[in-house]
Amino acid sequence: xxSNAVIAIHGGAGTILRTSMSAQAEAQYHAALHDxxxxxxxxxxxxxxxxxxxxEAVRLLEDCPLFNAGRGSVFTADATxxxxxxxxxxxxxxxxxxxxxxxxxxxVLAARxxxxxxxxxxxxxxxxxAFAAAQGLALVDPDxxxxxxxxxxxxxxxxxxQTMLDHDGASRASxxxxxxxxxxxxxxxxxxxxxxxxxxxxxNRKFGTVGAVALDAQGHLAAAASTGxxxxxxxxxxxxxxxxxxxxxxxxxxxxxxxxxxxxxFMRMVAAYDVSAxxxxxxxxxxxxxxxxxxxxxxxxxxxxxxxxVDREGNVALPFxxxxxxxxxARVGETCITDIYR
Ligand code: ASP
Numbered sequence: 001x002x003s004n005a006v007i008a009i010h011g012g013a014g015t016i017l018r019t020s021m022s023a024q025a026e027a028q029y030h031a032a033l034h035d036x037x038x039x040x041x042x043x044x045x046x047x048x049x050x051x052x053x054x055x056e057a058v059r060l061l062e063d064c065p066l067f068n069a070g071r072g073s074v075f076t077a078d079a080t081x082x083x084x085x086x087x088x089x090x091x092x093x094x095x096x097x098x099x100x101x102x103x104x105x106x107x108v109l110a111a112r113x114x115x116x117x118x119x120x121x122x123x124x125x126x127x128x129x130a131f132a133a134a135q136g137l138a139l140v141d142p143d144x145x146x147x148x149x150x151x152x153x154x155x156x157x158x159x160x161x162q163t164m165l166d167h168d169g170a171s172r173a174s175x176x177x178x179x180x181x182x183x184x185x186x187x188x189x190x191x192x193x194x195x196x197x198x199x200x201x202x203x204n205r206k207f208g209t210v211g212a213v214a215l216d217a218q219g220h221l222a223a224a225a226s227t228g229x230x231x232x233x234x235x236x237x238x239x240x241x242x243x244x245x246x247x248x249x250x251x252x253x254x255x256x257x258x259x260x261x262x263x264x265x266f267m268r269m270v271a272a273y274d275v276s277a278x279x280x281x282x283x284x285x286x287x288x289x290x291x292x293x294x295x296x297x298x299x300x301x302x303x304x305x306x307x308x309x310v311d312r313e314g315n316v317a318l319p320f321x322x323x324x325x326x327x328x329x330a331r332v333g334e335t336c337i338t339d340i341y342r
Pocket of ligand 1: 012013208209227228229230238239240241247259260261262263264
C-alpha cells in the first residue's frame with residue numbers, strides 16, 4: 001500500500017533581502033532544512049508516529065543556531081531569552097506547551113512531556129522548568145542561548161529604541177505596551193540600517209518561529225512549534241506559538257498546522273484552528289482554508305507571516321504573506337523539497 005506519510009517544516013517567515021543574501025548563506029539554510037526533513041522522513045519511513053517526527057524535527061531546529069528557537073533565539077528588551085513551544089497530537093487532541101522558559105535547552109521536549117505526563121496543557125516560566133527538570137530534561141545556563149548574531153540584532157534594536165526615546169523626550173515607562181508595536185518600531189528602525197550581509201531574510205524584520213507538521217502511515221496527524229519570540233519583546237510577553245489553536249493545532253479529522261509571524265495577530269485570529277475549522281465546518285480543502293487564513297483573515301488585521309499545514313490525505317500547504325519563509329517538505333520515498341522565497 002502506498003503511504004501518504006509526509007512531513008513539512010518551517011524556519012520562520014519575513015522580509016526578504018535578496019540583495020543581501022550570499023550564495024553561501026542560502027546554501028546553509030537549505031542544507032539545515034534538508035537535514036531536518038531527512039530526520040523526520042526517516043522516522044515516518046520506519047513506520048514511526050507523526051508525533052515523534054514533529055518532535056524530532058523541532059528539536060533539531062531548536063539546536064540549529066540559524067533559526068529563532070532554542071539556541072539562536074532572539075533577545076528580549078532586557079537582553080535575556082524567553083522561549084515558548086507547543087505540540088499537539090491529532091489522534092487524541094492531547095496537547096502540551098511551555099512558555100517564558102529561560103533554561104530549557106529544548107522547549108519542545110518539555111511540551112511533549114506536558115502532553116504525555118501531565119493533566120495540564122500549558123506551564124509557564126519557573127513552573128515549566130521545574131516540571132521539565134522533574135521529568136529529567138536538560139536545563140542549561142541561560143548563556144547557552146546567546147549567539148553573537150542575535151546579540152547584534154538586540155544592540156541595533158536597543159540603540160534605535162534609545163534614539164527614539166531621546167527624540168521623543170519619553171521615559172522608558174512609555175515604551176509601546178505590546179510586543180507587536182515594539183517589533184514594528186524595531187522594523188521601522190531597521191529600515192535605516194545597512195542589511196547584514198549573511199542573512200537572506202532581514203533579521204530585524206524576520207519572524208522566526210520553527211515548526212513541523214506531519215502525517216504518518218497510520219493516518220495520524222501532529223504539529224509542533226517553538227520560538228524565541230520577537231526581537232526586543234517586553235519580558236513576559238507571550239505570542240501565539242505556545243497557544244494551542246493560535247500557533248499550533250492538529251486534529252486527525254482535518255489537518256495539522258504550525259504558524260509563524262506576528263504572534264498577536266495569529267492569537268486574535270485563532271489562526272491555526274481556523275484552518276481546521278474551515279475544513280470541518282464549510283468543507284474547505286486544506287489549500288483553500290490555509291490560503292484564506294493567511295491571505296485574507298490575517299491580512300485584515302495586518303497579520304504578517306505564514307503557516308505550514310498537512311491534511312489526512314497528505315496534501316501540503318505552505319502559504320505566507322511575507323516575501324519569504326524558510327520551508328520544506330518531504331514525502332516518504334521522495335526527495336526533500338526546500339525553499340526560501342515566494
Ligand atoms: N509567532 C512568534 C511570536 O509571535 C514569532 C514568529 O513566528 O516569528 O512569538
